[in-house]
Amino acid sequence: MRYIQLSVISTPCNENITDILSFHLCNIGYDSFVANENGVEAYIPQKDFSEEKLKDMLLLLSIDMKDLLKDVNIEYEFNLLEEKNWNTEWEKNYFKPLVVSDKCLVRSTFHVIDKQYDYEITIDPKMAFGTGHHQTTYLMLQEILNLELKNCSVLDIGCGTAVLAILASKMGATEIVAIDFDEWAYYNAIENVELNEITNIDVRLGEIDLVSNEKFDFIFANINRNILLEGIQHYAKAMNKGATLIMSGFYLEDVPILKLECNQNNLSFQKLEQKDNWCAILCTKN
Numbered sequence: 001m002r003y004i005q006l007s008v009i010s011t012p013c014n015e016n017i018t019d020i021l022s023f024h025l026c027n028i029g030y031d032s033f034v035a036n037e038n039g040v041e042a043y044i045p046q047k048d049f050s051e052e053k054l055k056d057m058l059l060l061l062s063i064d065m066k067d068l069l070k071d072v073n074i075e076y077e078f079n080l081l082e083e084k085n086w087n088t089e090w091e092k093n094y095f096k097p098l099v100v101s102d103k104c105l106v107r108s109t110f111h112v113i114d115k116q117y118d119y120e121i122t123i124d125p126k127m128a129f130g131t132g133h134h135q136t137t138y139l140m141l142q143e144i145l146n147l148e149l150k151n152c153s154v155l156d157i158g159c160g161t162a163v164l165a166i167l168a169s170k171m172g173a174t175e176i177v178a179i180d181f182d183e184w185a186y187y188n189a190i191e192n193v194e195l196n197e198i199t200n201i202d203v204r205l206g207e208i209d210l211v212s213n214e215k216f217d218f219i220f221a222n223i224n225r226n227i228l229l230e231g232i233q234h235y236a237k238a239m240n241k242g243a244t245l246i247m248s249g250f251y252l253e254d255v256p257i258l259k260l261e262c263n264q265n266n267l268s269f270q271k272l273e274q275k276d277n278w279c280a281i282l283c284t285k286n
Helices: 015-026 051-064 086-094 135-144 163-170 183-195 225-237 252-264
Strands: 003-011 032-036 039-045 073-080 098-100 104-107 119-122 153-157 175-180 201-205 216-222 239-251 267-275 278-285
Touching (some): 003 015, 015 032, 015 039, 015 051, 051 073, 098 135, 119 163, 135 163, 135 216, 135 239, 163 183, 163 201, 163 216, 175 183, 183 201, 216 225, 225 239, 225 252, 239 252, 239 267, 252 278
Parallel strands (some): 104 119, 153 175, 175 201, 216 239
Antiparallel strands (some): 003 039, 032 039, 098 104, 267 278
């Protein structure tokens, strides 16, 4: 498979801007990101590349984030890379071992770690979003580590690499469903579940309607603001009484509208956590 390398140049540039660019590029199909002092490099299979989609995304971004991106100039350039195993290149050069709350280690198969942790997750991300290094995935892992999951049921919606579902299984959850609408993520999730020798995660390709007749004790949703706003009513229907919903993938300024939508669906806000400008919120079913 040949890849397009996209270089997005931001003037001025800071970590918030590169995070925003990476997140929104992910939403239109880019599957790996390297931030630098000038902006971000992103990669997408040649067959999936669309300059029109890119232009539309940047235009919407300039409107939706006009306050945050005020006086920021964004340009881009792209080129077709030579054919090689870019998954291997990316994993070896950019995927570093990650430790969350000194309890959970996320590593790849080629990492050698001497220290022992309560939970160890092996991920071969294949460029799928969700190694734990992004603030939103880190926040989700951090909050899950605070839960009591033994003998509980869990839904991981928008599962990506399935890192959240895998942690839930290792923490004692008994029935776990992991869903993603992206075919690449779906197959990668299956590979990672097998890599961790887990047998109680049911990975499904599709969206929330796949569990329209099922109920869960916990739902994890690390997606983005717009999809979360559309999905909250469906998540609430899939929750047992007293169940917990943890969501991330949005900014601090998005919290009020998400809290309002939760309240309108019989979900009580319990907690807010923040890492940089990214947030996670925890709600319970009344």
